[in-house]
Amino acid sequence: MVSASPVPQPATSEDSHLKQRLGYWSLVATGIGSVIGSGWLFSAMYAAQTAGPAALIAWVIGGAVMLAVALVFAELGMVHPESGGLVRYPLYSNGRFAASIVGWSMWVTYVANPPTEASGVVQYASSYIPGLFRHGQLTFPGILVAIGLMAVFVVVNYFGVQFFARSNNIVTAVKICIPTLTIVMLFASGFTHSGGAGGTHNFAAGGGFAPYGIGAALGTIATAGMVFAYTGFRNIVELSGEARNPHRNIPASLVTTILAAIALYLLLQLAFIFGVPQHLLGKGWSGIDFNSPFAQLAMLLGMTWLYWVLIADSMVSPSGSGIVFTASNARNMFGLAKNRFFPSWFAKVHPGSGVPRRALITNFLVGILFLLPLPSWHAIIGVTGTLIAFTFSIGSVSLVAFRRSGLADRAARLPGMSVIAPFAFVVSALVIYWVPWSELVLTIPIIVVGLIWYAVTYALQHHGAGEVVGGIWLVAYLAVVYGMSAIGSFGGLGLIGAPWDSVVLAVLAAGLYVWGTQSGIRYMRSRPELVDELRAQRIDAAPSPSQP
Secondary structure (H helix, E strand, C coil): CCCCCCCCCCCCHHHHHCCCCECHHHHHHHHHHHHCCHHHHHHHHHHHHHHHHHHHHHHHHHHHHHHHHHHHHHHHHHHCCCCCHHHHHHHHHHCHHHHHHHHHHHHHHHHCHHHHHHHHHHHHHCCCCCCCEECCEECHHHHHHHHHHHHHHHHHHHCCHHHHHHHHHHHHHHHHHHHHHHHHHHHHHHHHCHHHECHHHHHCHHHCCCCCCHHHHHHHHHHCCHHHHHHHHHHHHHCHHHECCHHHHHHHHHHHHHHHHHHHHHHHHHHHHHHCEHHHHHHCHHHCCCCCHHHHHHHHCCCHHHHHHHHHHHHHHHHHHHHHHHHHHHHHHHHHHHCCCCCHHHCCCECCCCECHHHHHHHHHHHHHHCCCCCCHHHHHHHHHHHHHHHHHHHHHHHHHHHHCCCCCHHHCCCCHHHHHHHHHHHHHHHHHCCCHHHHHHHHHHHHHHHHHHHHHHHHHCCCHHHHHCCHHHHHHHHHHHHHHHHCCCCCCCCCCCCHHHHHHHHHHHHHHHHHHHHHHHHHHCCHHHHHHHHHHHHHHCCCCCCC
């Protein structure tokens, strides 16, 4: 028998200071404002560099995975809307150990976003302000400018969620128009071959549709910024505790965001492929290298006016996304502090603004550290994209545990989850596995630091063995993915060839999914008082029939 452990507390008095002011359109603006960040400015080029036109396959697969994951978190947000929920749901379903591993990884990816977006702004700005970006990375003045932008993101969020929402709604409207205009103009140039655009001929040029193989295309899902681009939907879940009528608005805004993102990024990738002048493909797609991809492409095609529009938008789009992620990660750290993974000092909400200001400032200071060893957009994405995919895995497990424990009644259940949840889990594991081993191995030190920090909190807080047992499957999950990558065909030893290595991993992931869900079910059933408290909170927070 495992030793008893304290029951996780579903909420604290600080939650009452959060303001429930975000409606459907504000949530949609939050989601779309996140997915249209620096990702749209860079991902199409880096994906084409690695995979050629086959990058289109990766966008479809990545979009399907993200839609499944979004639906999983939509149900979780309906069952228990809570700010910082992405790190709280694992706590409720599998205990502190599982929540700590996932929460740490998620916090790292969130805290890295503002420096990523700021790096994107500076990299584009280097095309007209010399000395900011050189030899593939930010210079020291470029780093200082990026830090200044991150400080602006903090200021916008410092004065409250309503100020944040109003600012973000305006920025998002601008951000939607510019990518749409870019798509139309590059398609037009591709079909007319104006300015030397390759158009449909580019599908055969540069080595054909998949010049580097389908495996290269699969690897781009995590490493070229695709997962990074799609995952803006998470911010809707992170702010769910501040949403009006979350039962309706959370799933509706999540689905709207993902479907819009799939359409936008597929069209952007097609537009980039169409627009590249054919003479630049002499060394293949890997030879395409722009500091400011779409802006420089517009200049090459003779559209100087579009160049300056894109230069202007390169400040708006990443900044808007950085503002949203700055808001969300403050709630993320707030949730981790409530989980007792971080000190309770961070679980404080400023009563007047309704903002966890201590977490907001701390994330800013930690984010600066990312710019020193990883001084470029692509360098940061290469590490954090994989961790993002990992954090999705436990959502499916939490969903099943919530259902089987009786927490999710029928009114809060979305149809098809018996298929969607395991699909999201297994394919998320494959997305991680498809990352080349040389890049995947860079995430191991980050995971190890999280495990060490959990060991420290365990020793200080005496959680009890019951809190550890519910998360052992997650350690096995990591061991399987890393082990298979080391011996597989995606940069590993090649002991298991393609596609059988992916098949083997999918089977193992399915087994781990069953293990994880059963661990979650046992954990929640052993804590009926936790389930009762979560259910009571949902009833207390239920909106009146007239609430918008």
